[in-house]
Amino acid sequence: MDFLVFQYPMITLQACLDGILLGVLFALIAYGMALQWGVMNIINIAQGDLVILGGYIAYFMYLYGIHPAWGVIVAPVIMYFVGIAIYKLVINKVVDRDLFISILATFGISILFMQLMNFAFGADVVLANSGYGTTMLFDNNVVLPNSKIFSAFISIVFAICLVIYMKKSKLGRAIRATAQNARAAKILGVDTEKVYAATFGINAALCGVAGALISITFTIHPYMGLPYTIRSFMIVIVAGLGNLPGVAMSGMGLGVFEEFADYILGTEFRIGSVFLLLVLILVYRRFKLSRKREYLK
Amino acid sequence: MNKNNLILYIGILIFGLAAPFVFPAFKVQLSILCILIVLATTWNIQGGEMGYNTFGNILFYGLGMYLCASVQVGMFFPLAEWTESGGEKTFVHTPAQFFQGMAMGLVVAAVVPTIVAGLIGYAILGLRGHYFAICTLGLGVAAGEISGGIEIIGAGQGFTTPPFPNVGGLEARGEFFYFLSFLVLILTFIAVKAIYSTRFKLILNAIRDNEDKAEAMGIETMKYKIIGWMISAFFCGLAGGIMGGLVGYIDSTDVAFDGREMGVFMVLMAILGGKGTLWGPVIGATIFHVFKEGFWTFFLGWQYVALGVLIVVIVIYFPEGLMGWLREKYPERFGEVVDEADRKAQVEIK
Numbered sequence: 001m002d003f004l005v006f007q008y009p010m011i012t013l014q015a016c017l018d019g020i021l022l023g024v025l026f027a028l029i030a031y032g033m034a035l036q037w038g039v040m041n042i043i044n045i046a047q048g049d050l051v052i053l054g055g056y057i058a059y060f061m062y063l064y065g066i067h068p069a070w071g072v073i074v075a076p077v078i079m080y081f082v083g084i085a086i087y088k089l090v091i092n093k094v095v096d097r098d099l100f101i102s103i104l105a106t107f108g109i110s111i112l113f114m115q116l117m118n119f120a121f122g123a124d125v126v127l128a129n130s131g132y133g134t135t136m137l138f139d140n141n142v143v144l145p146n147s148k149i150f151s152a153f154i155s156i157v158f159a160i161c162l163v164i165y166m167k168k169s170k171l172g173r174a175i176r177a178t179a180q181n182a183r184a185a186k187i188l189g190v191d192t193e194k195v196y197a198a199t200f201g202i203n204a205a206l207c208g209v210a211g212a213l214i215s216i217t218f219t220i221h222p223y224m225g226l227p228y229t230i231r232s233f234m235i236v237i238v239a240g241l242g243n244l245p246g247v248a249m250s251g252m253g254l255g256v257f258e259e260f261a262d263y264i265l266g267t268e269f270r271i272g273s274v275f276l277l278l279v280l281i282l283v284y285r286r287f288k289l290s291r292k293r294e295y296l297k
Numbered sequence: 298m299n300k301n302n303l304i305l306y307i308g309i310l311i312f313g314l315a316a317p318f319v320f321p322a323f324k325v326q327l328s329i330l331c332i333l334i335v336l337a338t339t340w341n342i343q344g345g346e347m348g349y350n351t352f353g354n355i356l357f358y359g360l361g362m363y364l365c366a367s368v369q370v371g372m373f374f375p376l377a378e379w380t381e382s383g384g385e386k387t388f389v390h391t392p393a394q395f396f397q398g399m400a401m402g403l404v405v406a407a408v409v410p411t412i413v414a415g416l417i418g419y420a421i422l423g424l425r426g427h428y429f430a431i432c433t434l435g436l437g438v439a440a441g442e443i444s445g446g447i448e449i450i451g452a453g454q455g456f457t458t459p460p461f462p463n464v465g466g467l468e469a470r471g472e473f474f475y476f477l478s479f480l481v482l483i484l485t486f487i488a489v490k491a492i493y494s495t496r497f498k499l500i501l502n503a504i505r506d507n508e509d510k511a512e513a514m515g516i517e518t519m520k521y522k523i524i525g526w527m528i529s530a531f532f533c534g535l536a537g538g539i540m541g542g543l544v545g546y547i548d549s550t551d552v553a554f555d556g557r558e559m560g561v562f563m564v565l566m567a568i569l570g571g572k573g574t575l576w577g578p579v580i581g582a583t584i585f586h587v588f589k590e591g592f593w594t595f596f597l598g599w600q601y602v603a604l605g606v607l608i609v610v611i612v613i614y615f616p617e618g619l620m621g622w623l624r625e626k627y628p629e630r631f632g633e634v635v636d637e638a639d640r641k642a643q644v645e646i647k
Contacts, residue, residue, distance in 0.1 A: 043427055093613045099427045100350040104568075104612045107561065112605025119598075226438065233431055272442030278435040279421070286423040 010141040015259040023255025030235035032206035045106040048225030049113035054211025055220035068128035071212035076205035083204025117222040151213035324471035331478035337566035337578035339529040345572030348505030353433025355560035357530040358537035359553035361406035365538030369398035380451040392462035406538035414530030418523040441554030456547040571620025
């Protein structure tokens, strides 16, 4: 453990910028999770595995000679249908049930996906090389790969498109109505079953975009899904459901935290520190809430 | 205890004592079965009786495993040199050292997780529902990742537990670990059965059914939740310590804090058998272990695919488990008084 990183402002700046660009991606995944949590009241443990699957789609395009950046168009389309299929097969049977049932069921899907991806694509760590080069800032002291800037830009574009879609389109209105009150929406003629399927599909598509971007900027591996789930869960509980600026802010905060944890604790504790942070946030939340309860007493 | 039950218990005891001699080839499998039953039964205290669905009992299991092995080595030899590659070949335990170390290690492996459970429980047992589930999932994975970075217990390359000393012939190792795990199983069962016949179980059930009302009735729910978790941690730690010796090799994420396998297995076994019953986890663990070993043997490589499908199917179609299904079918056997007219009316409504 060393805090030398704070004595070199350029390295600090580098870590901050890296973290922010990474955090935008996390925020995109977390937005999908917030969407389905708010609408269907389901916590999808397989979220991270959908991300990795999207990453493999882009990676395969790269292998067949297509530029992996096109993956951000192709991956969401494929993932949308994967999401619908998962919904039809499993999720629609657990929507109205106990939350733990849905957590366990999606845990099962997660294990299944992990292993199927391991069979299909092998257990190697892979990345799709975009060949975008790097940008040098501040007298070449800060190095930013262009692919990271590209991925952050694309994430923001997709997020803005989605927000506009949710505000303006008919389906978006139906989704928001179902999130507010599923029963009332049903009475007023919204086909909630269709809305649920579409929500899950949109979530999977968002995961697909994020996965394609991750395969360009970082690396993907069949077993790397669970940390993404935990990150997005953490972002959602910090920001709250349906609070997009909050999701973006806490996503970037998490990204910066991770970069600094990487420098200070060492890379081998990076994932562990994310999980520990989750526990700490939940514990903090519990003590804050219990203080609120004491006022009532 | 009525006569039928007594016969059943004596029958199981005799079977358990005779099993390693009747099925000598299955000694290791039977020991693992005992450990699995212990894990499922202790998970049931939280998940079934208390309504707190935890993925975090794996934490105590892994902690017990590392502690038992560390104490067993550290009592006689320098631990850091042991965990460096090849250390287990330089130092050799004499039989007396091995058994002393094992006994001491098991004591530590039981006590420390209990204390840890008390401390962590105070912090996180106030969380409700899915927040608790995800938090414990995070704890289990974090423990695995962090223990994989600590040098003195072997870091990423693992920790070889002391090999069994050369006493009592070839069969001695299997028999020793079998009877040890069987003893822990009996202890767990007696303890859990004793707990379930007291007011403590009723309090746990009250917490499950409605925690706020239980609090309003004047029950200090926090105290009972923590005690419940400490009981689980005690037996999980013991089970982990034995499993470490049995497997002979500890890896941070694949053996000790294996949230993806053991951590889910204990939940599944309890749900398969029927959570909230005394016998459910025992039956569930037995069926699960037989199924798992069959599948692991004949479809090697596809076991995780099968596991994923199994989880989804069990959770969707048998959320009440085997005991729940039996209870619905033969309610009289479970001491529920059923009015014949009432039952007929129910059938007609369906």
